[in-house]
Amino acid sequence: MKLYHSPPAEPANVGGWLNRVAVNLAYNYLRGEESRRRRESTGYLAALHAPQCHPEESTLRREEIGQIRLALEALSDRDRACLLLRFSGMSYREIASALDIGESSVGTVLGRARSRFRAEYLLVSGRPDGWNKG
Secondary structure, eight states: OHHSSSSSSOOGGHHHHHHHHHHHHHHHHHHHHHHHHHHHSSSSSHHHHHHHHHHHHHHHHHHHHHHHHHHHSOOHHHHHHHHHHHHHHHHHEEEHHHHHHOGGOOOOOOOOHHHHHHHHHHHHHTTTTTTOOO
């Protein structure tokens, strides 16, 4: 649709233009999703959809969500985008297209991003024993 409504100034490199448009659309989607999640987590919708649980559990859950966000913010844009795109259900091919990397490199980038996220999460949460909560 973008190609039809607002074609590139230089038609010689349509492939590169389409690739850049796809990346920008992916980033816009991620930013929009983050804004939506932030609004829902702090607003009235969160209260409506939150499962009824013990106040201590609710506090721990909010704390863990905050720690996850801090760990994600500490990552590079590419690592964060790769993790979020994969977590939202995108295939390696779709991730490769959105991030402008080779499809065969997505697994490596994703693995390294997971390792960096884990290290950042452990720093933020103060859990030297790994993912164990108790």
